[in-house]
Amino acid sequence: MAATSSEGEGKPIRCKAAVARRPGESLVIEEIMVAPPMPREVRIRIICSSICHIDLTFSDMQDPPGFFPRILGHEAIGVVESVGKNVTEVTKGDVVIPIFLPDCGECIDCKSTKSNLCTNFPFKVSPWMPRHENTRFTDLNGEIIHHFMYVSSFSEYTVVTFANVTKIDPEIPPNGACLLSCGIGAGVGAAWRTAGVEPGSTVAIFGLGSIGLAVAEGARLCGATKIIGVDVNPEKFEVGKKFGLTDFVHAGECGSKPVSQVITEMTDGGADYCFECVGMASLVQDAYASCRKGWGKTIVLGLDKPGSRISLSCSEVLHGGKTIQGNLFGGLKPKSHVSILLKRYMDKELQLDEFVTHEVSFKDINKAFDLLRNGQCLRCMIWMDN
Ligand SMILES: [Zn+2]
Numbered sequence: 001m002a003a004t005s006s007e008g009e010g011k012p013i014r015c016k017a018a019v020a021r022r023p024g025e026s027l028v029i030e031e032i033m034v035a036p037p038m039p040r041e042v043r044i045r046i047i048c049s050s051i052c053h054i055d056l057t058f059s060d061m062q063d064p065p066g067f068f069p070r071i072l073g074h075e076a077i078g079v080v081e082s083v084g085k086n087v088t089e090v091t092k093g094d095v096v097i098p099i100f101l102p103d104c105g106e107c108i109d110c111k112s113t114k115s116n117l118c119t120n121f122p123f124k125v126s127p128w129m130p131r132h133e134n135t136r137f138t139d140l141n142g143e144i145i146h147h148f149m150y151v152s153s154f155s156e157y158t159v160v161t162f163a164n165v166t167k168i169d170p171e172i173p174p175n176g177a178c179l180l181s182c183g184i185g186a187g188v189g190a191a192w193r194t195a196g197v198e199p200g201s202t203v204a205i206f207g208l209g210s211i212g213l214a215v216a217e218g219a220r221l222c223g224a225t226k227i228i229g230v231d232v233n234p235e236k237f238e239v240g241k242k243f244g245l246t247d248f249v250h251a252g253e254c255g256s257k258p259v260s261q262v263i264t265e266m267t268d269g270g271a272d273y274c275f276e277c278v279g280m281a282s283l284v285q286d287a288y289a290s291c292r293k294g295w296g297k298t299i300v301l302g303l304d305k306p307g308s309r310i311s312l313s314c315s316e317v318l319h320g321g322k323t324i325q326g327n328l329f330g331g332l333k334p335k336s337h338v339s340i341l342l343k344r345y346m347d348k349e350l351q352l353d354e355f356v357t358h359e360v361s362f363k364d365i366n367k368a369f370d371l372l373r374n375g376q377c378l379r380c381m382i383w384m385d386n
């Protein structure tokens, strides 16, 4: 169905955005112009947005892929304001979550049940729109402002490609749906889709930040009976209990035993599934050593610094019979799996609200950055209307 026409459609919108002007500096709330959507694009009014470490990393990044000025933000929910030509998937007024990982629905990978890595729009942290390599944002002097992760949600309005929007049920509470658009969705998805955790299985999670806790929640949802958290901060265990953690290993206080030996003993031969959620190559090796020979699976979620490598001995690989697997967005296909998880949230099986530890209004967005920088929050929700 074609969108009904209204006043602002097809014209630029003047609105407020939080612009990252210079690396390492606070965002500046200013008025900007948001161009109308081009063919196969959608303009969205953002309802709320959460913030994750990737926003923080890129707000500090001096050199490419860091670009300035830029509108950060990539975990969000909004309402379609208008659509460009040839958009059939959504129409004006639909509630959508913009998701950084494209799902075109047409390429061999999007059609496959095995992959969520689109070939038509391969994901990269580009400063542009994916299809035309240009921007829909300008400041009031006419200077261009860069995009971020194909979403740029720290703005009252943004433009995304059809492949990056997932329509959802408008009855779903916006903060819960927003959380599934990146980090929390990736953690839950890694347990459900990438690992395929089964009822009764054992799981070890290295790093109990919000992604690690989301893995715990996913493993709990899948019926894992032993979920071990590994971290240097024992306070994380208390937080993690509500997401299903059953055991804790205080890394750094295992005496002479390596962590992998402690986990192997706790699980009577190694965990069925191990997850690396920190972004340290050495921890990937520890996770690999902690999973069970023959069928153990290690899932990599963290990203170490550029150029870092994982070292495994050939005999360990050959004799171990284990699997090591990476993933983007926890292996979730944005247009099919997210709605399944949202149903489980609405059925009160999947816990999402518990991840929201703080809420601020848009004008206080820099407070959200400070909370995350100081490790004080799991997820801080930024509400546009307040
Ligand atoms: Zn595709």
Ligand SMILES: [Zn+2]
Pocket (backbone or CB within 6 Å): 051, 052, 053, 054, 074, 075, 182, 183
């Ligand atoms: Zn994120």
